[in-house]
Structures are given as C-alpha cells and as structure tokens.
Amino acid sequence: MSIIEQVNFIQKIHPFDRLSQDGLNEAAGALDVVYFPLETTIPLNPTESAFIYIVIKGRVAECIGDEGDAQCALYGTHAQFGASTLLDQQAKLRYHTIEETVAYRLPFATFQRLLKHNPEFESFYFNDITQKLSHFHQQLQIESSSEAMMDAVKIAPLHALVEIASQTSIKHCVEQMEAQKTDACLVRDGDRLGVITSSDLLRGLAIHGFDLNSPVDDMVSYPVISIHQNDYLFNALLKMTRYGVDRLMVRDKQGFIGVLHQKELMSLFANQSGLVMLTLERAESFDDLKKVTQQIDDLVSGLSNKGVKTHYIAKLVNELHRKLQSRLWQILDAEGQFSATTFIVMGSEGRSEQVVRTDQDNAVIHADSMDANALTAFCQTYSAKLIELGFPPCPGGIMVSNSQWCLSESAFESQVIRWFEQPSLESFMSLAILFDAQAVHGDEARLARIKAVMQQQVQKRQMFLAQFARSVFQFDTPISLFGRLITEKDDGHSIDLKKGGIFPIVHGVRCLAMEKEIEKTNTHWRIRELINHNVFDEAFGVELGETLNFLNTLRLQSMLEKKARRKPIDNSIETDHLNHFQQDLLKDAFSVVHKFKKVIEQHFKMDGVI
C-alpha cells in the first residue's frame, strides 16, 4: 500500500519501466528519500555510500576530474545518476546540487539484484549506443499496433514452387500448376531462369493462338524478380511496384523456395500503404496524382507513429515520390515528344532520404539532338505542376525549370568539368547533389555517363576530395568537451540536427563514397559498401548508421509535429521537449558524429587544409 507512490514514480522512469512487477516492488520498497541543501556534495562511492539516486525535485551537476570543476552533465527531475560511478569504478565523477534537491536513493545492493534478474533493465546500463538505439526502436514498435510491413517475407503465405523446363508443353504446365495450387512457375532454359504465370498462359492461348501442346518457351518473362525470405514484406511491395509484377519468387540461401503473390501481400498490409501504391498505379490524370500526395503524407505520419525506422519510411516514400514524378511526366508528355530525355532527382531525393517534402532538386539531361526550346517550355509546365502537387520549389533554383539544370548531355558534361575547374561553394554544392542523383524517368545510361565523367575528374585531381570534405567541419558538433549538449539560447533550447549531425555524416560518407567510386546513393547503403571496402570496421559503420537513423527520426518527428501545427518546417528540435532517455541518446549520437569527423579528418589528411 505505502509503496504504491514509489512504484508509480519509478515505473515512469526509463529503464525502471522495464522491471517486472516484482522488480518494481523490490525497488520501491528499498527507496529512501534524501534531502540535499544547495551546493552540497552528494556522497557516492562503492564503500559507504553505494546508492543510485533518482531526483524527485531539484538539479544536480555531474563533474569530472580530481578538482571536480569540469561539469559534464545535469540531472533534473526524474533523472537518475550514480550507476556509472558504481558500475564503472574508473569513472571519477562527483555530484553536487546546484539547486536544493529531494531525491530517492536506492541501495546499490538492491540495484545489483535487479540487474541480475531483469535482463531488459540490465541492458540499459551495459549496452553501447547501437544496442540502446535498437531497443529504442523496438520499444516504439512494441507500443505500436502490429505493423505487418516490418515483418519478414517468410511470415507471408507462399505458393508452392513449381519448376519446369522451357520446352514443357502448355498442357503439362497447367496440370502441374493445378496440382500444386499455384499460378506461377519457375522456368528453366539452360542457365537462364524465368517466370510464367497463369495470365501469360491465358494470353498465349486466347490471343496469340498457341495450342495446348506448344512449349511454354515464348511466353516466359525473364529475368526472375526475387526477394530473400528474411527481407521485409515492405521491400517486397516496393519490388513489385518498381518492376510492375504481381509475383515475386522467394529465395533462401540455397535457392528458390516459393512464390509470393501480391494478393496475399496486400491482405497482410490491409492498410493505406498498399492502397497508396495501387492508386498511384492507376492514376490517369493530374487530379488523380493530387490525391496520392495527400495519401503519402498520411502514410508517413502513420508509419512514424508506428515506430518504423525512418530509413525505411524514407525508402518507401522516395520510391512513391519517384513513381509519382515519373507518372506526372508520362501524363504531361502523353505523345512521347520528350522521350529522349532523362529526368533525375538529386540531393536528399536522390539518396532516398527525404521524407517530408521540403524542396525539389531535379534536372533533365536530354539527347544532344533534341529541340531545346520546346523542352524548356515543357519543363516550365512540369515544374509548375510538381509545385502544385506539393513539392516546394528549390530556393536555389536547382530544378528543371531553370535552364542551367535542363541541358543536353554534352552541355551537362562540360558544365561538370567547369565545376571542377572553377571550385567555389556553389560548384561544390552542385557536384555534391549531382553525385547523389538517381534517374527517375527515361534512359538511365545518360546519368551514368555524366557520373563517370565526374568520377574521372575526382580521380584525376588529388587534392579535390580533401577540399570537398571541408564542409564536414563547417558546423560545430553541438556537444561540449565533457559531453553536454550545446543548445541555442532560445525558449526551447533548440538544436539544429541537420547542421549538428545529419549533414556531417551525409557529406562525410559522400566524400568517402566518391573516393571509393561507390555507385550507391543512399547514405546507409554507402556506409554498408564502405564497410565492405574496409574503410570502417563493421561496429563503427553500424553505429554510424544507427546514429544517422536516430537523428533523422528525431527530425522527422519534430517536422511532423510542426507540420501538424502549421509552423514553418525546419531542421531544429527543442531539447526541452525530449525525455531524458532521448537526451542521453542525443548526447551519444553527437559523440559518434564527433568521432566520425575525426575519422574524416585523418582519412583525408586534412590537418594542413583547415
């Protein structure tokens, strides 16, 4: 009865919220209340004063060093301290009140018993940031309703796998499919593998006049579009929309194991994410597309609340945006007058990292032979329509309506070379966003050739990357030498996440990717490739990726909130609105950014440059 108060108090505090009911009762029963006047030292040592403290009211400063004068953290209401001193006896930390303080204190012996019996609780104190972050996401996911999207392909009902030779007759093929109750077969033609579906067979029989004894050979589509059984269901849906197929072959390490049908997949989703893709597929007019943008926005906030990692939301949304832009091009250019063009998206869109539409960075590369005047007029319309769909214009004018970004292939090439020859802030930025570009509509080879030109220039100019990487250090990491967050002096104590962490990671990774000639544009995939190239060890790469994900998640949440409150969307978050756990993670995240900057500095031997 009497400890209800303490149980209520501590179960709201992370990681005590992970204790079992017994654990909570044990902890609550062992708590004492202690009072410290202003400017008193709080006794904390393994011998006489082995306690974990939880602040009920007041503020306590944590200091490091023998003198105890270098303040490195502050603990306010609901914050806890002491564990690091007692668990890691190396840590020379001192605590004193900077406001008079009332606190609960928990004997260390009880704390150790709790650690032993509650692995979830223990992990909070012993895991490094990577593990902590994944717990953070898991926790969000547990709190959310079950979102099938993040499940693995193997949980979906699969159709049996039927494999036939390409010379098999239609009749035999249908019989086999009927026997196995499936509507698609894997077809082997020597080394080549393809797929045949019931609709292919139907079309062949009814329209192309094959008879039942003719081989299936001519109706097979190549290659096989497949997905690994451990991949996310969400990626399966992406693959289906990207390749415009209804079925995916599912594989494991050894080979193919079954067929995933869109019908089954959709029944698992049974929510808006699938619907958006279908509406997009069926959009015939500009007005249809307009409805889709709204649905995409709803989808983003839905998924974000459900704790889906921002990296995946971004992938999904960017895939949808690209489909949308490509579809818009098709609708506006119904006659195919401008088919000898490649429409590319650059910067964050190219990296598949833009979740909330902040601005558009796009360009057109057209064949040298094309009539530039007609295309310019078309691009004006296209840009205007895109803005109408809710893609805000790029403040720097990096869009197709700007003639500088709507060029013939050869003009584009010479432009790129000019950027290298006349380095300036502007040309560096152009190169940066172009390096992230991806083709959305039209022949991808044009973009690939431009990128090859870029890559040649980079390899030719030894000093280029060291110069190019300088902007990684353009903004200070908002964390002090002793691990405190450095915030703006405004009301909410805000921090610019983009300047402070996201940009340095994205740009640093971009520089390394340029050096290693990595074609991937997404920062997470680039990091994966850099691990493969032994630029980072696995642990650091994963840590970097999780850090980026965390920063992006915080940014997304704050953007969505601002959007809902119709406030201008920017990259800052108010630290006052973060809970202690998030603040801790943010500190950890910025120290990873700090470490990464060091890596970049050493890698490009920049001591002399800065």
Add this chain to the structure above:
Amino acid sequence: MFAKLHQAWLKKRLKEPAYEFLLEPAADTDLVCFDCETTGLDTKTDKIVSLSAIKIRANQILTSQSLNLKFKQQVKINPESIVIHRLRNVDVEVGLEEAEAIKQFVEFIGSRPLVGYYLEFDVAMVNAVIKPWLGINLPNQKIEVSELYHKQFYQDWLQPEHEIFDLSFNAIMQKLKLPKVGQHDAFNDALMTAMIYVKLQNLAKP
C-alpha cells in the same frame, strides 16, 4: 528536579513493565514522523483507520523502513472521510486488531521524538488507545512542523493586520518549494511532513 519526579510518577502509572523503554533515552538520534487517517475528527468517538510512521535520520527520510498499519474497524467508516483518504471499508477488512496495531506502533517509535503536522490530533488519537492499555499517554517529545515553520517565517512587522498567517499544509509545501507526492494518504502525508521537517532544519542552520 520536576522532570525526574514526573518520570518517576509515570513509571508508577505504567501498567506494562515491558514498555519501560518509553521512559528511557532513545538508543539513536532518529526522529519519527507519523500521520493517521481516521473515521472523523472527534478524538473521543472516532477511530484510526490507517497509520504511517517514517524514521528521519539527519537529512535522510527512511521510507524503506517505514511502518504502515491498517486498523480493522468495528463501525462503518464515515463516507465523508472515505472520500478524503480513499480507504473503503473493504480496504481495512484485512487490517490488524487495534491492540496489535498500536503495539507495533509503540515498539516502532520507542522513546524517539515525534514529528507531525497538527501532531496534537494524531497523538490524541493514538493516546485514546494507549492510555487504557499502558496507563499513560505517550511521553515522547513532540515536534510540531507548523510551529517550526511559524518560527522560521513569521515576522510580526511584515504580517498584514487582518490576514492570518497561512499555516495550511499546501501553503507550507508551496513556500518551501517541496514536491507534492501523490494521493492524500497516511504514508504520503507523513513523507511530506518529514520533508518539511528536514527542510526547515536545514533552513534553521546558520
């Protein structure tokens, strides 16, 4: 001289020799803060429903060693009081017999000084049970936090003539900037009273 006489007189009145420790100096320097919830405000007819006592050792409030008792009731609790302390009749069905509960309380406090808010009432409530049993009222030193508070903050020349110096529990908590803990019950009230005491002790230090 008078104190000694009084002590001897009490000793004579004491019905249970096993409880002589109440009259001897305490073994430690702890204090005990306590609070009762009752069926009503009449010390003659109303009964204790629950009682919490918490030891105070210098700046530490030893909630982990607190005493929390519920008293079995002979008569139904007054509905108006139920609203205040939220102890329904079913909640005290599992309570101790009055005699057993009070015995535990007396053993818990020993001869330590008692701390409370309007302590007089709480002491009267427990004495109503103790007197018939031991033959004496609690001889412990009594520390009234509202009195300490008054001493600390009341300044004659500052007090407007027609206003009463606010000694309500909430006013004290606010003035001392102490955190409110949860629902009003014996334990929380005793805990907050203990906080008031500790804080006032610190303020009184030069």
